[in-house]
Amino acid sequence: EPEVTQTPSHQVTQMGQEVILRCVPISNHLYFYWYRQILGQKVEFLVSFYNNEISEKSEIFDDQFSVERPDGSNFTLKIRSTKLEDSAMYFCASYREVNSYNEQFFGPGTRLTVL
Amino acid sequence: GENVEQHPSTLSVQEGDSAVIKCTYSDSASNYFPWYKQELGKRPQLIIDIRSNVGEKKDQRIAVTLNKTAKHFSLHITETQPEDSAVYFCAASPGGSYIPTFGRGTSLIVHP
Numbered sequence: 001e002p003e004v005t006q007t008p009s010h011q012v013t014q015m016g017q018e019v020i021l022r023c024v025p026i027s028n029h030l031y032f033y034w035y036r037q038i039l040g041q042k043v044e045f046l047v048s049f050y051n052n053e054i055s056e057k058s059e060i061f062d063d064q065f066s067v068e069r070p071d072g073s074n075f076t077l078k079i080r081s082t083k084l085e086d087s088a089m090y091f092c093a094s095y096r097e098v099n100s101y102n103e104q105f106f107g108p109g110t111r112l113t114v115l
Numbered sequence: 116g117e118n119v120e121q122h123p124s125t126l127s128v129q130e131g132d133s134a135v136i137k138c139t140y141s142d143s144a145s146n147y148f149p150w151y152k153q154e155l156g157k158r159p160q161l162i163i164d165i166r167s168n169v170g171e172k173k174d175q176r177i178a179v180t181l182n183k184t185a186k187h188f189s190l191h192i193t194e195t196q197p198e199d200s201a202v203y204f205c206a207a208s209p210g211g212s213y214i215p216t217f218g219r220g221t222s223l224i225v226h227p
Contacts, residue, residue: 031213043151043159043204043217056214091158095213104149104213106158 002026004107006092012113016081021110023075023092032075033093033104034067036060043091049075082114117142119207121218129226134195136221138205139187145207148181148188149215153202162203163190195225 034046095104118141146167151159206215
């Protein structure tokens with residue numbers, strides 16, 4: 001069964017550094033998402049991406065964040081200058097509307113630790 | 116924007132008992148309500164979902180009910196097993212663009 005994949009599984013960085021989190025969505029999916037989950041808290045929507053552009057973004061997704069689909073298969077989340085509070089699990093997700101049901105598939109996540 | 120409240124935050128049951136998790140939402144435009152199960156350190160996985168034109172949906176031991184008038188929906192797990200232990204998240208999403216708002220999660224503990 002196709003899966004969403006993410007790399008790396010764990011990223012440790014120093015405050016102020018740039019990080020790029022990578023995702024490979026399921027190949028025939030059309031909508032892509034990034035979510036954040038701070039340890040022990042709920043999943044929070046960051047951004048959605050469709051047709052090579054951002055379709056929605058939350059208040060969390062400020063100018064420090066950007067997304068890109070550089071080559072038709074990868075979907076990346078960049079944080080330009082990381083802060084301590086960016087430490088969280090970041091999930092990528094994708095979905096293709098199938099028979100009008102919106103089933104969304106999550107990747108395994110990247111745990112980002114900012115020191 | 117949408118606001119999803121979920122209760123309880125922790126639910127402890129004995130194996131074989133039923134478990135019920137309740138969520139309310141605020142935006143009447145929401146019409147898709149998925150439930151996710153997240154085991155420790157793992158990704159959220161969709162276990163069941165319901166759309167606003169359906170009042171109830173069942174899949175083996177799990178069922179979801181929706182009351183659109185009251186803006187609440189619930190997850191029911193019957194004959195619970197230890198492997199049901201996990202955090203369960205409800206979510207609500209408007210039609211068209213799928214932008215779910217998640218509840219805060221319920222930690223379900225099933226004691227053998």
